[in-house]
Every structure is written in structure tokens, then in C-alpha cells.
Amino acid sequence: MRVRFFGGLAVTSDDGEAVVVPGRARQALLLRLAIDAGTTVGTRALAEDVWVRDAPDDPRAALQSLVSRLRGSLPAGLVTSTPGGYRLELTRDDVDVTRFADLVAESRAANDPERARTALALWTGDVWTPHEGFDWLVRDLLEDRAHAEGLTAAAAKTSTASPPAASAPAASPVGAALTALVGRGDELDAIRERLRTDRLVTVIGPGGAGKTTLAIETARAVADSIVVELAPAAAGDVWTAIAGAVGRRIRLPETAATPASPLDRVTEAVAGRDVVIVLDNCEHLVREAAEAALALLRMSPGVRVLTTSREPLGIPGEAFVDLGPLPPTDARRLFAQRVRSARGRLPDDDERATAERIVQRLDGLPLAIELAAARTRTLTLAEIDAGLDDRFALLSHGPRLSVERHRTLRALIDWSWDTLSAGERIALQASAVFADGIGAADAAAVAAAFEVDAAEFDALVDRSLLVRRDARFRMLETVREYGLDRLRTDGAAETYRLRAAVVLTELAAAREARTRGPGLRDALAWFDANDENLTAALRVCAEAHDRRAGVRLLRSLVWPWAVRERTDDLRRAVAEFADPTAALDDEPRVVVEAVALFAAAFPAPGRPSTVTLESYTARRAELEQAAHRNRSDVTALVPPLLRLAQTVLRSGAGDAARTWHVDVTDEEFAAAPAWTRAILHALRAGAAQNSGDMTALDRESERALAMFEAIGDPWGTGFASQLRAEWLSLAGRLDDALAVTDRSAAAVQGLSSVPDVLQQQSQAVGILLRLGRLDEARLRARAIDDAAQADGSVRSLAQAYMTAAQVEVAAGDGEAALRVVGLVDLRGQPGIPEQFSAWLDAQRAQALLLLGRDDEARVTLRTALSAAISSQDHPIIASVLLAVAGWNAVTGRSARAREALARATAVRGAADVHDPFHVWVSARTGAGAEETSAPAGGIRTALSDVDAETLTALLD
Missing domain, CATH: 1.10.8 (Helicase, Ruva Protein; domain 3)
Structure with a gap:
């Protein structure tokens, strides 16, 4: 495929057919991807360039949708998803603007006018762009065109006779550049534009950014200019340096015998002239340089002053051109x-x-x-x-x-350090220990911790040593390394890091208090923005062997990390700082120790529990008593959660495995804050779902959802909504279930991990399938796939593929379902729960049954049953039993099929009669309302029993 932007947008396929890309948004996305054809473009860069104005509320989701629409306009496989972004699968030679830019770069590197001519031949008209947000591209291409035209013109001159000396242009007042300027076209244009409208322009930027180069390049293009190098000047020598530079450019007549002062000589030299005076490197003499610039401007209306500095001169009317890093x-x-x-x-x-x-x-x-x-x-x-x-x-x-x-x-x-005050040096070194930068709202607290004024951070911004961007004070990595090196040299690195850890602990505690309610999103944004700072602070506490300080900080991270599903990070940190021998004398210690004990009862997948029932019981009793002494909305959860975990430890196979529940006394409920009560209702609903108690699931999910909505907690609303939608679906209230699920997806967007969000969206797909709205379900499944491809994680991709398989099974397309399931590869992937594998195998078995491959389905179902039973996740066990019923139905074992359906109903607590595969099985067994009772003969155990031997026998 070829893409052309010179002279208008044109896309042609390899066989010469025109490809239509409708809509400005799709066209903008195509242009942005084409500019970096063959390489990944990050989602943030794409969103910023596609939507320069009126950006959508959720750019990531909007971008996923837009990519999907663009794919529909282009040949298959041209737009691919990669971790963190998207890529246009074309070479740079397939896009005229990138081929043009590459040819110009090659011609300049090789001083080859022929390649420059080839590039110019591509310029068949103005560059097409969808909106003004791509002005930067046009400017870059125009700059390249000028370079190409310069090369071809120089070659033409060389091939003809040299012109007469009289027609040669006047020599520049500034010497020729030793090397060609790379980039900086926008900034150079900005300097020239400012000098046309303002008489004093200061180029500001960090050391080494190229301020001097741009100032001299500007002066080189001016007919009358003077460059004054102030770097060697000492205090009191500014006018001497200016007079020396002026004297080298402008010869004055000899006057009185007594020499005039430098100021007088400069005044006499520039009087009545149109001249640009460059004062280069003003930062170490900023006050004297400012006074000199002001005096120069007053000497003559034709004088314009261009200064370079790492900080403003502070003169009224001073215009600025900020020079950041090179693109x-x-x-x-x-x-x-x-x-x-x-x-x-x-x-x-x-x-x-x-x-x-x-x-x-x-x-x-x-x-x-x-x-x-x-x-x-x-x-x-x-x-x-x-x-x-x-x-x-x-x-x-x-x-x-x-x-x-x-x-x-x-x-x-x-050079910059030497100009700083004592307070500014402390602020710079303090900033260096904050890898994520410092939030503007936190600057006062950080400054107080280091005993300086918060205004010092603004002063460092003025001196180009900090940048204030997105409401944060940030450092270039080179400046940060310099600050850290200074701290190591001074022997103060550990002191500064410990101070940073203390202030971060205080700030985190204040933000954490807002994570249980309507302030959750803002609070999480703070934790996200300071993630590396907080991780470093935890590391500092560990290296200092200060467990109490580490526990205080970790306490504030427990709930934000739980919401973000950072389970592994939480386990590691708790293992680092938990201490069963420490006194349970404050709320942070109680919370961290309780999390440690809870985690021991629920080890990571594939790892055995490290705690015995006896030791767990004794430690639980200690923590319950400590939780009552140190009351908070989190410690109020400690007793019921630890009792819940103990029932899991105590449980075994069969009916005993269904005994886990959330045990809360009336006194505990009465004493608990509103948010804690809402959590407890949601946990009760979850336990009821797993035990098949539909009455309790109805009651508890309704209460939890109402309470979370009243509190305004979006995470809790999403959690409770999933449980509520499950009951509504089983109760046959499918439209209500879909409405609740869609509200839940909106509530948790941007809060939970991508896999968790996709799981909720998959729940909506399942409801749509039960409603018979196959086309809508398919569209949503595609959106889930787009989001998963953009995320790139194994769990996201697996969720997307299994959702797609669910749709294909409902459509009766076993081949398509099996093909999609085959895309899921969980081998060797850590942290994948058993219910995930069980559900995947259940879907694979359903697809095989649709294709009549009964023997393969039976083998798959044995694996699925084993994983489901081991997980003790009863809704998953019910889903596998449904597939078992399907196998029995197609093999002519109607009685066993009805038994499997009856067991699925008993395990789940209700018959999922609207599930498309349930309908498929029922049609082949004649099962109806009687499926919830035991079929005649052969039933030796309770229908709700999940004993492995009993359930596996259904496949014998």
C-alpha cells in the first residue's frame, strides 16, 4: 500500500486501487501512524495529535474505537497493536512524506544534490493535514525542503561560472557555523518573530540546550549584529565586554584625549543604528546583564537585544523563547x-x-x-x-x-550550581531524591521537611534547573544525577532520602484517607504520580532497617495497591515489613500484620500455605483484640476477614468446602463506619454467590450497591454491581442486569486493572447473549479485543479471546470458537488462577461438542473439572458441569446429562436457563423445570456436593 500527503491525501493498494479513509479523525490517525511508519507510536502521542482540541474524556478508549474503525477502512493487518501503542505496517518508503524526509537527511549527510532533487520531485503540492495540530509536521517538511533546495542551488552554482565579486552578498557580521544546525527550526523561527515584535528577547533553557548556537544563528542572518560573550566576564566587567565587542564591529572616530567610559563609547557607537546586540550567557551576572540590556534599549530605538540565560533577566517587556530538550x-x-x-x-x-x-x-x-x-x-x-x-x-x-x-x-x-543560593542548592538536592518529581500541591510540605522556602522550587524553574509541567516540579535526568552526585560527595544522601521518606509518608496518609469515597480517583492519581517516589521511600526504610517507618508508609499503600490489583507488590512489601514479634500498638501495625496473616491463608497460585490452622487461630485472636483497640474503617474489617480466611483453611473437600462465609457480629456491624459496612455486605454477597445462596445474594448485593452509591465510592460501586448483576441475570431480569453492568463498567473505568475492567465488560457480553442480542454482543467483544491488544497482558488477551469464544459458541460456530480459544496460551504464565484455566477448557469443550468431536471434549472436560474443583469457585464449577451435561447429551446419556444440569443448578444456586449453551443442552435432553431435582436412580451424594470423584464419574 502507498500513502501520499503531498498535494492531498491519497491511499492506494498494491494493485493500484484507491482506498478510501473517511472522517477527519481516522485520517488524522492514519497521518500520525504514517509519520512513524513501521514503528510503534504510543497511545499518548496518538491521542495528543489526533485530538488537539476537545479531547475525549477517555482518550485511551476513544483511540481503541478509532483504531478499530481505521482497520475497517484499510487492508487487513496494516494497523497492528503492540504493548503501549499501535503500528502502521508499512515501510518509510511507502509514505511520501517520510521518504522525502529520509532522502533529504541522506542528501545532507552525503552532500548529494542528486538525492535532494529526487526528494524535491516528491513535493507535488502542499502538505495535506487534517487540522492545525500537525503544523509541526509542515514546518519540519518545509525546513527539509529549504535544505534540499539549498543543496541543489549550491550544485547549480558550482557547475556554472562564478558571479562577479560585486554581486556577492555582504559577509555576515558573525563567523560561519562550524557544523550545520540540527533541528530547532521552530525555536529559531520563534526568536526571529519575537525580535520583530519585541525589543528584548531572552532565550531560556538548561545548560547545553543550544541557547548560544541559536542566538548566533539568529545574529548571523541579521545585517547588523554584535555578539557579546559574557561567560568570561567577572562582576563589574559587563560594560567592558560590551564595549570590546562593539569596538570590534564599529570603529569610532578619535575624540578627546581622555578615554570615554565603556558605557559612553557604546552609546556613541549604536546611536542612530538598527542593530541587534546579543548578550550571551547572562545567568552568572544576571543583575548586571539586566541593567546593561535596559541601558542599551534606551540608547536608541533601533537597538534590539537578544540575550541567552538560564533564568529571566526580569525586565518589564522581556519576551521569552523557552529552549527545552531536542525532540x-x-x-x-x-x-x-x-x-x-x-x-x-x-x-x-x-x-x-x-x-x-x-x-x-x-x-x-x-x-x-x-x-x-x-x-x-x-x-x-x-x-x-x-x-x-x-x-x-x-x-x-x-x-x-x-x-x-x-x-x-x-x-x-x-556553571549553574555556582550561581545558586544556599536555599536553592538544598532545594535542588532535595528534588533529586524525588524520582517522580514533586507535585506543586506538595511543594510546601517537602520544602518544610528540608527547612527551605517553597519559593526556592520556583527559583530553580527560573534558573532552568527544574521544569514545572503538569502541576509537578520535574528535573532533567542529567540534573538529577548531578544533585545525587553532590549528595554522595557531601555524605548527605541517606539523610535526604530519609527526609523524603518521612514527608512522603505524611502526604500518603492524607491522600489514603480519601480513597474510600468520592475522592478515590484524585487520590489514586496522586499515588500513581508518586509511584516511584513511594517505592524508593519503602526501599529506604528497608535499607535503614526501620520497620516502624516502613509499616507507616506501607499502611497508606495497602488500599490503593489493592484497588490497582498490585497483589505481588503488596505481598513483597508485607513480607519485608511484617513482624509477628512486634507490639500491636498502633493502627498501621495492626493493618499490615493482618494483611500478612490473610495473605498466608491465601498464598499465591502454585504456592502452599505457610501457616497451620493452630498458629493462624492464635494470631487471629491477637489481631482481633488489637483491631478493637485501634479502630478505623480498615481495622473494622480485620476480624471478619480473618475469620473468613480461617474457614477456608479449615475447609476440605466436598460440602465442607462450601462453608466459608463472612461472619460479622451485630456489635461489629453497629460499630463499623458506613464504608466498612458496605464492604461487609459485598463480601457477604460474594460468599452467598459461591455457596449458591440466591436469597442472601439478592439481599446483600442490593444493600452493598445502595450503600456504595450513597457513599459515592466508584470502586465499591463497581464491585457490588458485578454481584448484583449476577443475581439479576439468574433471576431472569436480564435488562436490569445489563443496565447495572454498564453502570459498573463506567464506574470502574480507569480505576481497576485492564483485565478486571475487561472482565466486567465480558459480563455484559454474556448478558447480551442471554438476551439473544448476538450482533451487539459481537461488537462489544471486538471492543474488548481492541482494548486487550492495546494492553498486551496475558490476562487481558485471554479474557478477550474467551469472550469472543463465548460469542461464537452462542452463534453455534464451533470452528470459530475453537480457533479463538486456541489463541490463549497460559503455559508457564505465573499468577493465572485455576478458575481461569477451568473456564477456558470448558469453552474449548463446548466448541468441540458443537463440532461433534466428543472424545476430545471428554478429555478436555476431565482437565477442566479438576481445575474447577481445586479452585473451590462454585460458579466456575457450575459452568464446567454445564459443559459436562452437553457431553452426556450428545453421547446419548440423557439421564447423566440431566444429573449434570441438576448439579450445576444446585452448585450455582439457580438454573442459568438463558445461557445459550444451557438452551442447547436442554433441547437435547428434554430437561426443564425438573432439572433442579435429582433424576431417578444412581444419585448417591447430595446434588450440591463438589466431590471430585462424584463429578468425574459423570464422564465415565
Whole structure:
């Protein structure tokens, strides 16, 4: 397929047929993917460029839907999902704008006008874009076009006679550049535009960002300009430096015998002239430079001043051009060019990933990139990448003739450090220990912890050492490493990290209190934004062997991590900080120790329990008493949850396995806060679902859902809704069940993990199938698949494939169902629960039965029954029994089929008569209302018994 954007959008297939891509949104998505054809584009970048205005509330979901529609417009397989994004499966040569850009880059690297002409031949008209959000692409292409035209024009001049000297342009007042400028076209245009409208323009950015390069490039294009280098100037020498630079450009007549002051000489020189004066590197003399700039502006209306600095001059009317890191594409191109200069060849294809990682680790800072590229004379790219762990040692040699502050990476930041006040230095080093940055709302608390004023963070932003973005103070990684290195040198690293841990513990406790109610989303956003900070703080507590501090912090992470389903992280942290010998003397310790005991009763899949019933009982009694002494909405859950876990430990096979329940006394219910009571009702509903008590499931799920909705807790609403929808579905109230499920999906969107959200959406698909709305179910299953492909996790993909199989079974298409189930591969995957495997095998068996492959279905069902019984998940056992009934039905064993249906009904607590496969089985057995009672003969155990021998006998 070919995609063309020059002269209008045109898409053609390999056989020359036109491909229509309707709608601006789909066209915008196609353009954004095409710009990086053949590589993955992240979901965030796609959403930002597709929707520059009026972004949807849930960009990720909207993007999944849009990708699905784009796939429908293009040949199959062209848009693929990858972890974290999507990819257009074309080469860069298949897209005219990327082929153009590559040809221009190659022509410039090789000084090849022929390739430049080939590129220009592709420019058949203006670049088509769907909206103004792609202006950056147009500007980049126009810049490339100018380079290509320059190459071809230079070649044309070389091939003809040289023009007369009189017609040659006047020499630039600034010397020629030693190397071509890479990127920065937008910033260069911005500087020129500001100088047309403002008389004082300051280019601001961190050290090594290329401020001087851009200022000189601007001056080079101006007919009358003067560059004043202030870096070597000491305090009191600013006017001397200016006068010296002016004197080199403008010769003044000899006047009185007494020499005029530098200020007077400059005033006389610039009077009546239109001149741009560049004051380069003002940050170390910012006050004097500001006073000088103001004086220069007052000398003549034709004077314009362009300054470069790591902080503003602070003059009224000062205009700014912020110079951040190079964009990734330009940074990679700069690195490649400088590597070629250093070792004679560009990075190889197998070095590309390493080169990209180096550029990213260097924050896109041009000077750091050039220093790293220069090391390729003696080091491989892999060695440079590894060496960046100590970047200041690695990048300690620069060009011999470069200015001192640009010879090493350390000198680059030393230049800024030397200008900081004591408070600013503390704030910089404090910022360095917060890997996620510092939230603006938390800045005052962090500043107080380090005994500085919060205004110091803003001062560091002004000095280009911090960036305030998305309401957070962030650092370039190079600056952060510098701060950490300073702390290590001063022997203060541990002190600063401990202070950070203390303040994070206090902030986390305040946010955690808002996670049980309407503030949950905002609170989780805080925990997400500070995830690396909090993890590092836990690590600091562990390294300091301070379990009490670790427990206090971990207490605030328990519920946010539980909501986010970070079970493994929680298990590891609890194992690190739990101490059964510690005194249960405060609420955090009680909560953490209770979680530790609960986790011991429910070990990770495939791992045995490490606790005996006797030791568990004794520890539970201690924790119950401590929970009553240290009351909170979480400790109120400790007694019933630990009693629940004990019933599981005590249970064995058969009916005993159905005895687990949530045991809460009237006194505990009365004393519990509202949120805790809602949780307990939901847990009772879950226990009722597993025990087949439909009356209790009805009562408890209704109460839990009403309470969570009244509290405004979205997570609890989603949890209770799933249980409520289960009862409504079994009660035959399918429309009500669908409404509750859809509200639940909206409630938990963005809260739970992607697999959990997809599980809830799959519940809605099942209800639609029971309603006979196959087409709607199929559409939703496709949306689930799009979301799973974007997420890429094993659980998400398995959920999507099993949902699709469920649809195909309902449609009676055994081949399609078996094909989809075959896509699920759980082998060797850790943490997959047994009920997942059991449900998968039950679906595989249903598909095989639809195809008449009865013997294979029987083998699969034996495996499914074993996993289902082991899981003690009774709804799953009922689902497998339904498939067992199907096998008996198609093999002519009607009595056994009815027994299997009756057992499924007894285990579940109600007959799922609207399940499409249940309908399929019933039609072949003649089973009706009587299926809930035992068929005549051969029943030796209770129908509700889940004994393995009894159930496996149904397949004999």
C-alpha cells in the first residue's frame, strides 16, 4: 500500500486501487501512524495529535474505537497493536512524506544534490493535514525542503561560472557555523518573530540546550549584529565586554584625549543604528546583564537585544523563547551525525536501539549528546550506554578549544550550581531524591521537611534547573544525577532520602484517607504520580532497617495497591515489613500484620500455605483484640476477614468446602463506619454467590450497591454491581442486569486493572447473549479485543479471546470458537488462577461438542473439572458441569446429562436457563423445570456436593 500527503491525501493498494479513509479523525490517525511508519507510536502521542482540541474524556478508549474503525477502512493487518501503542505496517518508503524526509537527511549527510532533487520531485503540492495540530509536521517538511533546495542551488552554482565579486552578498557580521544546525527550526523561527515584535528577547533553557548556537544563528542572518560573550566576564566587567565587542564591529572616530567610559563609547557607537546586540550567557551576572540590556534599549530605538540565560533577566517587556530538550527525532539525528564525524560511519541497524536509549538518557540535551558521540572514537555504543550510569565520569572530555563550561558534563551544571543560593542548592538536592518529581500541591510540605522556602522550587524553574509541567516540579535526568552526585560527595544522601521518606509518608496518609469515597480517583492519581517516589521511600526504610517507618508508609499503600490489583507488590512489601514479634500498638501495625496473616491463608497460585490452622487461630485472636483497640474503617474489617480466611483453611473437600462465609457480629456491624459496612455486605454477597445462596445474594448485593452509591465510592460501586448483576441475570431480569453492568463498567473505568475492567465488560457480553442480542454482543467483544491488544497482558488477551469464544459458541460456530480459544496460551504464565484455566477448557469443550468431536471434549472436560474443583469457585464449577451435561447429551446419556444440569443448578444456586449453551443442552435432553431435582436412580451424594470423584464419574 502507498500513502501520499503531498498535494492531498491519497491511499492506494498494491494493485493500484484507491482506498478510501473517511472522517477527519481516522485520517488524522492514519497521518500520525504514517509519520512513524513501521514503528510503534504510543497511545499518548496518538491521542495528543489526533485530538488537539476537545479531547475525549477517555482518550485511551476513544483511540481503541478509532483504531478499530481505521482497520475497517484499510487492508487487513496494516494497523497492528503492540504493548503501549499501535503500528502502521508499512515501510518509510511507502509514505511520501517520510521518504522525502529520509532522502533529504541522506542528501545532507552525503552532500548529494542528486538525492535532494529526487526528494524535491516528491513535493507535488502542499502538505495535506487534517487540522492545525500537525503544523509541526509542515514546518519540519518545509525546513527539509529549504535544505534540499539549498543543496541543489549550491550544485547549480558550482557547475556554472562564478558571479562577479560585486554581486556577492555582504559577509555576515558573525563567523560561519562550524557544523550545520540540527533541528530547532521552530525555536529559531520563534526568536526571529519575537525580535520583530519585541525589543528584548531572552532565550531560556538548561545548560547545553543550544541557547548560544541559536542566538548566533539568529545574529548571523541579521545585517547588523554584535555578539557579546559574557561567560568570561567577572562582576563589574559587563560594560567592558560590551564595549570590546562593539569596538570590534564599529570603529569610532578619535575624540578627546581622555578615554570615554565603556558605557559612553557604546552609546556613541549604536546611536542612530538598527542593530541587534546579543548578550550571551547572562545567568552568572544576571543583575548586571539586566541593567546593561535596559541601558542599551534606551540608547536608541533601533537597538534590539537578544540575550541567552538560564533564568529571566526580569525586565518589564522581556519576551521569552523557552529552549527545552531536542525532540527525539532531532536528537537521534544529531547523535548519528556526530557519531559519523567521530568514527566515520553512522550507527548500524543493530546499534539503533542503543543509540535511542543513549539519547533518551541524556534528556535530548545537544551538548551532552555531542560529548557522548565524541566518545565513539574509542568506545562502542553499548559501552557508552553502560557508562552513563556514571555519566559525569564518562563525559569528562570535550573538544579542546571549546569554552571551559562546555568541555565536560559536570562543568556544564557546575556553571549553574555556582550561581545558586544556599536555599536553592538544598532545594535542588532535595528534588533529586524525588524520582517522580514533586507535585506543586506538595511543594510546601517537602520544602518544610528540608527547612527551605517553597519559593526556592520556583527559583530553580527560573534558573532552568527544574521544569514545572503538569502541576509537578520535574528535573532533567542529567540534573538529577548531578544533585545525587553532590549528595554522595557531601555524605548527605541517606539523610535526604530519609527526609523524603518521612514527608512522603505524611502526604500518603492524607491522600489514603480519601480513597474510600468520592475522592478515590484524585487520590489514586496522586499515588500513581508518586509511584516511584513511594517505592524508593519503602526501599529506604528497608535499607535503614526501620520497620516502624516502613509499616507507616506501607499502611497508606495497602488500599490503593489493592484497588490497582498490585497483589505481588503488596505481598513483597508485607513480607519485608511484617513482624509477628512486634507490639500491636498502633493502627498501621495492626493493618499490615493482618494483611500478612490473610495473605498466608491465601498464598499465591502454585504456592502452599505457610501457616497451620493452630498458629493462624492464635494470631487471629491477637489481631482481633488489637483491631478493637485501634479502630478505623480498615481495622473494622480485620476480624471478619480473618475469620473468613480461617474457614477456608479449615475447609476440605466436598460440602465442607462450601462453608466459608463472612461472619460479622451485630456489635461489629453497629460499630463499623458506613464504608466498612458496605464492604461487609459485598463480601457477604460474594460468599452467598459461591455457596449458591440466591436469597442472601439478592439481599446483600442490593444493600452493598445502595450503600456504595450513597457513599459515592466508584470502586465499591463497581464491585457490588458485578454481584448484583449476577443475581439479576439468574433471576431472569436480564435488562436490569445489563443496565447495572454498564453502570459498573463506567464506574470502574480507569480505576481497576485492564483485565478486571475487561472482565466486567465480558459480563455484559454474556448478558447480551442471554438476551439473544448476538450482533451487539459481537461488537462489544471486538471492543474488548481492541482494548486487550492495546494492553498486551496475558490476562487481558485471554479474557478477550474467551469472550469472543463465548460469542461464537452462542452463534453455534464451533470452528470459530475453537480457533479463538486456541489463541490463549497460559503455559508457564505465573499468577493465572485455576478458575481461569477451568473456564477456558470448558469453552474449548463446548466448541468441540458443537463440532461433534466428543472424545476430545471428554478429555478436555476431565482437565477442566479438576481445575474447577481445586479452585473451590462454585460458579466456575457450575459452568464446567454445564459443559459436562452437553457431553452426556450428545453421547446419548440423557439421564447423566440431566444429573449434570441438576448439579450445576444446585452448585450455582439457580438454573442459568438463558445461557445459550444451557438452551442447547436442554433441547437435547428434554430437561426443564425438573432439572433442579435429582433424576431417578444412581444419585448417591447430595446434588450440591463438589466431590471430585462424584463429578468425574459423570464422564465415565
